[in-house]
Amino acid sequence: MSLRQTISDDLKAAMKSGQSERVAQIRGITAKIKDLDVAARVKGNEVGDAEIVPMLRSMIKSRTESAAMYRDGGRPELAEKEEAEIATIRAYLPPELSDEQLAEAVDAAIAETGAATMKDMGRVMGILKTRFGADLDMGRANGVVKARLS
DSSP: OOHHHHHHHHHHHHHHTTOHHHHHHHHHHHHHHHHHHHHHHHHTOOOOHHHHHHHHHHHHHHHHHHHHHHHHTTOHHHHHHHHHHHHHHHTTSOOOOOHHHHHHHHHHHHHHHTOOSGGGHHHHHHHHHHHHGGGSOHHHHHHHHHHHHO
């Protein structure tokens, strides 16, 4: 089942069970997916899971930043709301690689490209993106690659 269908089914289930907060959270996700659809329609493309997963990751990033700002501003109730949204969004992401698996993948990509300096980082990241696609959090991978090539 596609990610889009899973989200739609979860929305229907939340509506039937009267979970108004969860309904609002999932509707936020579907609104972002519709934004992707509109942008893709202009180009004549279809939006699949490969485009939805990075969008979900960016939603998590923005909500994490918002939660931190709310906590710093003395608004813990708003921070908790953002964190609840993060948990809902995270449920739709594929499981992340463990730190060990990520390190192994980065080491393999570095060995394959023969990368030695930061100038080679783009090639390493390209291989990782090709291998793992949307399943890889490129932000985490970026940090590991930088550490290895520094």
